[in-house]
Amino acid sequence: MSAVSTEATIDRKAKLTRLEKRAIATKGKLSSPWASFAAIVIAALWTIPTLGLFITSFRPEADIVSSGWWTWFSNPNVTTENYDLVLNGSSTNLATYFVNSFVITIPSVLIPISLALLAAYAFAWIPFRGRNLLFVAVFALQVVPLQIALIPLLTTYVKWGLNGTFWTVWLSHSIFALPLAIFLLHNFMKEIPSSLVEAARVDGAGHVKIFFQVMMPLLVPAIASFAIFQFLWVWNDLLVALTFAGGTANVAPLTVRVAELAGTRGTEWHLLSAGAFVAIVVPLIVFLSLQRYFVRGLLAGSVKG
Amino acid sequence: MDVLKYADTTGEKLVLMVIAVLLFVVVMGLVLFATDKIKRLPAWAVATAFLAPAVLGLAFGLVWPALETIKKSFYDRSGNEFVGVDNYVKAVTQDEFQIVLRNTAVWVVVVPLAATAIGLVYAVLVDRSRFEKFAKVLVFLPMSISMVGASIIWRFVYEYRPVLEGVPAENQPAQIGLMNQMLVWFGLEPQQFLISPPLNTFFLIVVMIWIQAGFAMTVLSAAIKAIPDDIVEAATLDGLGGLRMFRYITVPSIQPALVVVITTIAMGTLKVFDIVRTMTGGNFETSVAAFEFYRQSFVQRNTGMGSALAVILFILVTPLVVYNVRQMRKSEENR
Numbered sequence: 001m002s003a004v005s006t007e008a009t010i011d012r013k014a015k016l017t018r019l020e021k022r023a024i025a026t027k028g029k030l031s032s033p034w035a036s037f038a039a040i041v042i043a044a045l046w047t048i049p050t051l052g053l054f055i056t057s058f059r060p061e062a063d064i065v066s067s068g069w070w071t072w073f074s075n076p077n078v079t080t081e082n083y084d085l086v087l088n089g090s091s092t093n094l095a096t097y098f099v100n101s102f103v104i105t106i107p108s109v110l111i112p113i114s115l116a117l118l119a120a121y122a123f124a125w126i127p128f129r130g131r132n133l134l135f136v137a138v139f140a141l142q143v144v145p146l147q148i149a150l151i152p153l154l155t156t157y158v159k160w161g162l163n164g165t166f167w168t169v170w171l172s173h174s175i176f177a178l179p180l181a182i183f184l185l186h187n188f189m190k191e192i193p194s195s196l197v198e199a200a201r202v203d204g205a206g207h208v209k210i211f212f213q214v215m216m217p218l219l220v221p222a223i224a225s226f227a228i229f230q231f232l233w234v235w236n237d238l239l240v241a242l243t244f245a246g247g248t249a250n251v252a253p254l255t256v257r258v259a260e261l262a263g264t265r266g267t268e269w270h271l272l273s274a275g276a277f278v279a280i281v282v283p284l285i286v287f288l289s290l291q292r293y294f295v296r297g298l299l300a301g302s303v304k305g
Numbered sequence: 306m307d308v309l310k311y312a313d314t315t316g317e318k319l320v321l322m323v324i325a326v327l328l329f330v331v332v333m334g335l336v337l338f339a340t341d342k343i344k345r346l347p348a349w350a351v352a353t354a355f356l357a358p359a360v361l362g363l364a365f366g367l368v369w370p371a372l373e374t375i376k377k378s379f380y381d382r383s384g385n386e387f388v389g390v391d392n393y394v395k396a397v398t399q400d401e402f403q404i405v406l407r408n409t410a411v412w413v414v415v416v417p418l419a420a421t422a423i424g425l426v427y428a429v430l431v432d433r434s435r436f437e438k439f440a441k442v443l444v445f446l447p448m449s450i451s452m453v454g455a456s457i458i459w460r461f462v463y464e465y466r467p468v469l470e471g472v473p474a475e476n477q478p479a480q481i482g483l484m485n486q487m488l489v490w491f492g493l494e495p496q497q498f499l500i501s502p503p504l505n506t507f508f509l510i511v512v513m514i515w516i517q518a519g520f521a522m523t524v525l526s527a528a529i530k531a532i533p534d535d536i537v538e539a540a541t542l543d544g545l546g547g548l549r550m551f552r553y554i555t556v557p558s559i560q561p562a563l564v565v566v567i568t569t570i571a572m573g574t575l576k577v578f579d580i581v582r583t584m585t586g587g588n589f590e591t592s593v594a595a596f597e598f599y600r601q602s603f604v605q606r607n608t609g610m611g612s613a614l615a616v617i618l619f620i621l622v623t624p625l626v627v628y629n630v631r632q633m634r635k636s637e638e639n640r
Contacts (some may be wrong), residue, residue, distance in 0.1 A: 032547065035430055036430075038426065038430060039427060039430040039431055039434075039440065042423060042426070042427050042430075042444065043427075043440055043443045043444065045515075046443055046444045046446070046447065046515065046518070046519075047443050047446075048483070049458045049459060049461070049462050049483070049515070050446070050447070050450075050458055052458075052461060052462065052483055053457065053458045053461050056461065064481065065481070066479060067479050067481065068479060068480060068481045068482075068483065068486050069481070069483075070483070070486075096315075099315045099318055099319075100318065103312075103318045103319065103321070103322045106322060106326070107322060107325045107326050107329070110326055110329070111326075111329050114329070114333060115358050115359045115362065116359065118333075118355040118356070118358070118359065119355060119356050119358075119359035119360070121355060122351075122352045122355035122356045123356075126348050126351055126352040126355065127348060128348055128349045128352040129349070131352075134356070134360070138359070138360070138363060139630075141363055141367050141368070142626060143619070143622060143623050143626045143627075144367050144371050144619065145575070145576050145595075145615070145618050145619055145622050146576070147576065147595060147598045147599075147614075147615040147618055147619075148370070148371045148374045148375075148615040148616065148618065148619050149366060149367050149370035149371055149374070150370070150602070150615075151370075151373075151374060151377065151602055151608060151611060151612060151615075152369070152370035152373035152374060152377075153366060153370050156370075161310075162310065165310050165311060166312070166318075166321060166322070166325070167310070167325070170325060171362075171366070172366060174362065175362045175363060175365070175366030175367060176366065176367070178359050178362060178363055179363070179367075182359060206340075206341055207340065207341075207351050207355075208337050208340055208341035209341070232448075232449055235451070236449075236450070236451030236452065236453075236454075237451075238451070238452065238453055238578075238579045238582070239578060239579070239599070242599075242603075243603070250311060250312065250313060255451050255453045255454075255579075258453050258454070258457065259453045259579070259582065259583050262453070262456070262457055262460070262583050263583075263586065266460070269461065269464075269481070272457055272461075273457075273461065275457075276453075276454045276457040276458065279451060279453065279454050280449075280450050280451070280454045283449045283450065283451070284446075284449055284450070286449070287446070287448070287449035288442075288449075291442070291445075295523055298520065298523055298524065299523070299524060299527050
């Protein structure tokens with residue numbers, strides 16, 4: 001026992017030094033001024049556009065139209081009037097659309113994940129005839145671009161008298177998320193050791209019990225990462241909302257309204273900049289606070305292993 | 306039932322949302338309860354109960370509409386008269402659609418390559434540096450911003466103030482867009498970046514590259530970290546360093562990840578329409594297939610043409626997805 005652990009320590013030590021060596025090698029590479037310069041340029045290009053609009057959103061309208069945002073550093077006037085105007089002003093009224101985005105997003109995340117969990121469990125752990133064929137069919141549906149489904153769906157919703165309600169948006173988002181969700185969750189479920197499931201079965205647990213007591217606790221990280229994905233995708237979506245929700249204040253989410261502002265008030269930067277940040281802030285918070293899960297999901301989804 | 310369909314106030318909307326979720330929970334709960342309580346239910350019955358909601362949804366929301374759209378693409382604008390492959394012929398022969406297809410091709414080639422190249426270079430540069438985490442977040446952040454938000458951010462960068470004739474340079478109105486101000490600082494004329502083709506397409510493409518580079522960087526960075534240490538060590542002993550290490554060790558080692566990243570970004574790029582819509586509204590020869598689909602279907606009310614464009618999109622995406630899946634399978638087998 002002690003021999004093994006010593007060996008492990010030695011191994012870890014060897015590894016550590018290797019890592020250190022590599023870190024040193026990297027440092028050598030990075031000390032090249034051109035490399036550092038390139039990294040800084042990229043970081044700046046990726047940050048400055050957002051920073052510029054962000055600063056603009058807090059500048060008084062008169063300042064915005066008369067000078068560039070970079071002059072703010074020498075003349076730092078700050079106001080929250082733009083935000084007040086864009087959130088509560090009768091012509092923009094983003095607060096209402098903010099609520100819509102929220103109302104659209106929550107069920108559109110919860111519903112497809114639950115459906116996909118059940119389906120993924122069936123594909124992974126319930127043997128039935130034609131299972132592989134059906135799974136491949138579901139998986140293949142990832143090929144279908146949303147565009148190809150929109151017009152017939154809209155026609156159907158109109159026929160049912162449901163167009164322009166939250167229901168069509170919820171339903172569509174839920175369905176569109178399923179192929180990827182089933183595929184990803186199925187992969188995670190497959191990796192759960194079958195001995196765990198067998199043991200539960202011996203104890204007399206049925207599928208429902210196994211699903212809730214064995215699978216779910218182990219799947220929390222996978223569920224979290226997909227939930228973040230779906231959240232960002234639904235919150236940031238424009239196409240589905242535009243098609244099914246229309247532009248009314250009753251249903252349309254922020255993206256639709258902000259895009260509309262860009263069209264009709266394309267030069268009123270005091271409204272546009274604040275509006276853009278009202279739409280950005282929630283995904284930004286979700287992203288920054290749950291970044292770890294998000295990255296994990298990304299890596300599981302695109303490069304296996 | 307109107308109460309359940311329309312909501313006007315915030316309170317009503319929230320109640321409606323809760324009702325929708327509860328409704329869903331109750332139905333699912335009943336299904337699960339039934340499968341659990343009925344003794345000796347055969348496996349196929351449980352499977353059906355678990356699968357039915359998802360499969361029915363997919364059949365209703367993706368399979369059937371896709372077939373319907375394929376059918377519609379052979380009909381005229383109102384969907385009544387069969388016109389054969391007319392829409393497709395128009396799509397490849399008429400000037401306005403040729404521009405659309407050309408732009409789509411440019412997007413799908415430039416965006417994945419540029420985003421991946423930038424993401425890769427950046428991942429290598431910041432790998433194991435002191436500020437790695439922070440540096441990565443900066444580039445990754447645009448991923449969380451909607452394309453509408455990103456478009457507005459970049460429209461502001463490109464913002465143009467007209468030059469007044471016969472007014473001395475010091476009295477010209479200040480440029481408030483960063484790009485034009487830079488031009489002015491260098492003594493050049495400010496430009497209307499989004500108006501003049503063909504360059505304006507590239508200024509739109511910049512936005513998509515800006516959004517996608519973070520994705521490429523994250524995935525490739527993970528792949529770089531997974532390169533076995535002994536390979537790097539051996540290469541270092543052989544005197545490889547800097548660019549040659551990058552060329553002969555890093556890039557070949559992460560090739561599968563590179564392929565996946567490029568194809569994934571290409572798939573996303575083909576379907577992009579928000580950027581075009583928000584930045585130029587598809588004017589000034591900047592339209593792409595996914596946006597033209599929207600314009601034809603919902604603005605021009607030409608269902609036949611819209612459907613044909615959707616099918617073309619479908620045809621363009623399919624090989625990418627198939628290739629991507631193959632690569633994924635391969636790397637899974639090698640694991």
